[in-house]
Every structure is written in structure tokens, then in C-alpha cells.
Amino acid sequence: MTIELRFFASVREQLGVAEERAEVPADVRTVGELRHWLIQRGGPWAEALAEGRALRMAVDHAVARPDTAIADGCEVAFFPPVTGG
Template structure:
């Protein structure tokens, strides 16, 4: 299964990419499992997307939790929580 990943704000800065297309490993069927697969890359990926990092996630441009199933050809996005005033 192939998906497009999009990274925003500090996540984009940390990994050095705004987006990429990847083939998911067979065990990655949810947004949370996609995140875990990216963390397994190590380095900047582990630091930016690690489980201790508060992140927001979206599937097909809709906010979601880690249990959201991922569809073939989907867009999955990661970004830090945003505050404002």
C-alpha cells in the first residue's frame, strides 16, 4: 500500500521534508502504526514523531486518532498542536 505523508511546522523542520510518498510496511494499517514505522527509522524521525511528542494527526485531511485505518493512496499528516490568541 502506498500513501503520501505530509509534515508541518516543527515536524517538517526536524525531518527536512514537507511531504513524501512511501510504501507502507505490511504491519502498518493505522495512522498510529504509520507513526511507529516512521519512528523506527531512527534519527530525526524518532525525535520528531516519538510517542513522547504531542502531535496531531490527520487522514485524508480530517483530524484523527492513532486508531484510524489507513487507506491505499491516502494522505496522512503530522503536525504539532497549535495554540494562538
């Protein structure tokens, strides 16, 4: 499945990328599984998306939990709990 990834604030700064289109394996079906899959990239990905780090996620502009399902063509965003304006 292909999804759109968006990264905001400090997450974007750590990764050095604001957005990406990604081909996700079929066994990645939730936001939590997606986060774990991205962490496996290592380096800044493992640090920015680390399991213990406070991080908010959204699917198609709605706040998501780790068990929120993702689907082909959806947009998933990662951002810190508080962002500046």
C-alpha cells in the same frame, strides 16, 4: 500500500522534508502503527515523531486518532497541536 505523507511546522523543520510518498508494509494499518513505523527510521524521525511528543495527525484532511485506519492512496499529515498562520 502507497500513501502520501505530509509534515507541517516544527515537524517539517526537524525532518527537513515537507512531503513524501511512502510504500508502507501490509501490517501497518492505522495512523498509530504508521507513526511507530516512521519512528523506526531513527535519527530525526525518532525525535520528531516520538510517542511522548504532542503531535496531531490527519488522514485525508480529517483529524485522526492513533486507531484511525489508513488505506492505499490516502494522505496522512503530522503537525504540532498549534501551528502559526
